[in-house]
Amino acid sequence: MMRILQIAPAFFEFQRGGTELCARSLHRSLLNQPGVESHLLACVPSWHAKPGAGSDFLAPTSGRGETGIAIRGFDHFHLSQPDHLGTLRAFRDFLETYRPDRIHFHHLLYLGVEGIAMARRTCPDAEILLTLHDYYAICANDGLMTKKPDGALCYAAQPHACLQCLPEASIEAVALREQGIRAALELLDRMIAPSAFLRDRFLAWGVPAERIVHQPNALPEGWDGMAHLPARDRRAGEPAVFGFFANIMPHKGLHVLLEAALWLKAQGVEGFRIAVHGADTHAPDAYKARIAGLVETLGPAVSMRGAYGHEELPSLLAGVDAVVVPSVWWENDPLIVHQAAAIGRPVLYADLGGLAEAGAQSGGTGFPASDPAALAQRLREIIQLDGESTRTEPALAAIGQRHRPEKRPA
Missing domain, CATH: 3.40.50.2000 (Glycogen Phosphorylase B;)
Structure with a gap:
């Protein structure tokens, strides 16, 4: 033994x-x-x-x-x-x-x-x-x-x-x-x-x-069989839903996503919503204020959902059209990328460090890190798939094995 x-x-x-x-x-x-x-x-x-x-x-x-x-x-x-x-x-x-x-x-x-x-x-x-x-x-x-x-x-x-x-x-x-x-x-x-x-x-x-x-x-345990979990199919005319899943800290890059949303708004693009899943418990006060200002400016386009339980994550991922990982540090091998891919959700990721590796393996789409305009273009590409499924082949479903x-x- x-x-x-x-x-x-x-x-x-x-x-x-x-x-x-x-x-x-x-x-x-x-x-x-x-x-x-x-x-x-x-x-x-x-x-x-x-x-x-x-x-x-x-x-x-x-x-x-x-x-x-x-x-x-x-x-x-x-x-x-x-x-x-x-x-x-x-x-x-x-x-x-x-x-x-x-x-x-x-x-x-x-x-x-x-x-x-x-x-x-x-x-x-x-x-x-x-x-x-x-x-x-x-x-x-x-x-x-x-x-x-x-x-x-x-x-x-x-x-x-x-x-x-x-x-x-x-x-x-x-x-x-x-x-x-x-x-x-x-x-x-x-x-x-x-x-x-x-x-x-x-x-x-x-x-x-x-x-x-x-x-x-x-x-993680239990994720090997997520490939067939029913995922959101966006209807024509519905806004695209982008999900952010991370603690709200400067290095996780939520500000990049929100600034990309502001860029879209400035271009007259309205057909999207951003769901932010994560707590700001450990965020510096200055960063909390920065995020609060961006959220206030964006209004109903952003919803702050707070912390989530591990058992909730599959259904939360299945409820978005794409997962955005806009980190501004090197990252290592972020699990959220693999989890999104296991469910067949496309990932938009900052092309940086280990995140770039995980994103490419997941079949996701990269963008230059810390570049809201570049991310906005990737968001626009998803938004323009009006009524089309964004579901991807869950290529990583066997990674646990x-x-x-x-x-x-x-």
Whole structure:
């Protein structure tokens, strides 16, 4: 019996991100596999939930083989877990009890570089993997590889350049951060890059080519059979409906979509609606104000639908004529592109980084990133399909079968 441990930075129920969903999906896909015993260990920061007195573990979900480990503090800059007598000791105890044959980290957040070191010391014969869902290891600016204050794209991490985004840090601190992360990555058997673009960024950062493989993400559980889900067929004279599905943050590019809509309005184009699905909980106040101003100007052409549940997503996707992904950062392998394609919804995507890869694979249509006029032209092409179906061939419906974790290269 092979024991596989997936380690997530949070439970998906508490933090609805792609990283958390991927970790949970890989775990649940293995639960009924013969010869495999799977467990999910998710970090639970204190702002999500707190364990009972005297305990470091909790079970806030009903999922089989899912455990939470309490996180009481974390050094985000160094990606370091300083609580050696609490969190790290509890992690060691869990590893000694479960004794996994494979340990699959999905982020450096919360267990930190020390978590990888603890896994290697406690389970010296285990295979230890890390899926790189973003650029956190390279970039201390929330792993975005964008520059402050304007969000310009960044192509490489260089200590002196990094200080422009991190004025409170020193050159020594930036160098120490990189040294600690590189030392932890050396302890891994393999890193997994969901996009070729991300792999190239890590190769440029100095990771040896033989230690990092390109492996696209699998679709979440339950999505393999979505190809035949009834989808919207727009009638003649009806407005085209464009869907945006993401947290409302500057790097997700909602402003680009809304500015494209303004461009269409200025050209006298009226036959469209934009449905914005996502919360602005973590958005900077200035960005919230910017979006609010655009929404007010566009009036009834835009509806702000708020956050959505994972179980709602298939029907929400099926209810739009096209999905727009206007991100202004590199992205990696955004699940929403694959999910839209699995249902047969066309995707309009910013031609940038891993998003360009996923969009091209989905059969979508690209446009230059951060260019509202170019996006407006793509929107107009959909609008002009008055009464024609926009349904695409769900070419990615089998992606979940192609990338199950037990089939990863040796």
